[in-house]
């Protein structure tokens with residue numbers, strides 16, 4: 007696992023290497039100081055030699071200052087390395103998630119992806135900082151303190167032979183027990199993020215349906231779940247503290263007992279005794295830190311697993327074999343015996359044996375009842391999903407031959423459930439074309455019947471949109487999305503029920519606008535209103551995942567029963583209303 011995370015240190019190797027070195031230097035000073043102290047006592051004070059006291063005292067001060075400088079340096083380097091590491095890790099993960107297909111995102115759920123990108127990365131960063139700061143500090147401190155202690159009194163050192171295995175063993179056992187609990191805890195974090203995300207994106211629905219109490223309850227439950235999982239995990243690791251203290255006090259008492267007897271017998275000096283206790287404390291303190299490092303590593307092990315899961319996810323739409331030079335020749339679209347289902351390895355197809363041959367520049371209407379797979383069908387054109395069998399060809403080539411960027415650059419799709427992003431209206435429109443001039447933007451908005459309402463805002467094109475475009479109406483949002491798609495000057499334009507929230511007159515004006523703004527673009531118009539598709543070149547009638555009719559509107563009206571029924575019922579509706 008550590009090997010897999012190493013590449014993310016790119017650009018931060020220097021601080022990663024120098025931080026432990028600075029720590030080692032700091033520790034060397036810390037270990038040397040008690041030794042100097044014992045000399046002050048035993049050489050200077052005991053012999054009443056003021057010169058020696060001053061000399062060794064100055065040396066001690068110098069060591070203290072050096073230790074301070076190295077300490078700050080190591081912290082500084084650790085912070086740099088840690089922050090850089092998590093930046094690399096997060097950006098790579100984010101880039102990876104950008105390559106996910108809709109199906110990959112469905113697999114993790116957005117809430118879980120958010121936890122993995124935020125909390126999990128922070129956990130791993132924490133462990134990483136601990137590793138480069140403490141993992142060297144503690145052993146170096148322990149080893150050098152042991153050496154110094156040995157020099158003073160080898161016989162007393164045998165006490166460690168008992169203390170260290172007791173401490174080491176208990177930390178290892180606790181660690182192994184705690185790991186699954188931490189894994190469970192992170193899963194609870196996923197759950198709470200999902201609840202928060204769902205609630206906040208749908209806050210209007212929550213209010214409209216007065217679901218506040220229910221949502222509170224749901225959150226309360228999720229938060230309670232975290233509490234329980236956290237307590238279970240921490241109850242396990244909490245034992246290390248008391249065990250640690252018991253060992254430290256036990257050893258100190260043992261040393262006072264045995265060391266005291268040696269002092270009385272005259273085989274140990276006062277300074278040596280005091281220093282020895284100091285070293286014992288350093289050794290056990292080092293051991294304690296080491297156990298803390300291990301606990302953090304265990305805690306973050308669960309997070310690292312979860313991060314690697316994201317990294318290991320294979321985007322199920324892959325264009326690595328595609329030819330980067332291949333461009334989309336024109337807007338022709340062919341469906342060749344296409345079968346499709348969202349569930350892998352199921353032959354309960356949602357689209358069954360679809361065959362279509364659409365010439366570049368045609369305007370194609372698509373109608374069909376809700377759930378008849380209209381959206382599903384058009385999503386196959388920009389390869390948002392892959393067909394199960396058969397093929398979809400755009401510009402004469404299988405969509406799988408193109409780089410995804412090339413293909414999607416050529417197709418503009420206004421999704422049924424559309425989103426705008428926070429930023430000004432102009433920023434949002436520029437998603438369609440980054441370097442669009444003001445004239446281009448205005449022309450696209452005029453065609454999409456958006457210019458007039460944009461100008462009615464006091465700030466015009468500079469109006470700030472809230473997250474998701476909350477401060478424009480449904481119909482306005484749809485028109486902005488159409489304008490954004492038009493700016494792309496795509497070879498294929500797909501409007502999935504994109505004018506459902508605008509009135510019939512505006513709907514017609516938009517269709518007229520399309521004709522002038524993007525003449526020559528193959529256009530798919532999915533609509534509930536027959537009027538929206540009645541001036542299309544040809545219309546597809548979808549019925550429960552199958553093509554029921556595909557012809558000019560005039561012919562369909564004569565020959566297709568579904569089309570005629572919808573037409574007549576809508577005509578009747580108009581008459582009744584009018």
Ligand SMILES: Nc1ncnc2c1ncn2[C@@H]1O[C@H](COP(=O)(O)OP(=O)(O)OP(=O)(O)O)[C@@H](O)[C@H]1O
Pocket residue numbers: 348349356374375376377378379380381382383422503
């Ligand atoms: N992401 C998805 N995962 C699994 N099943 C899905 C998914 N999206 C749609 N479906 C299913 O596919 C079928 C066709 O849905 P689709 O959205 O294509 O219908 P539609 O014709 O666009 O309907 P509407 O007019 O209501 O937009 C439905 O039965 C739906 O339950």
Ligand SMILES: [Mg+2]
Pocket residue numbers: 380381382422502503
């Ligand atoms: Mg749909």
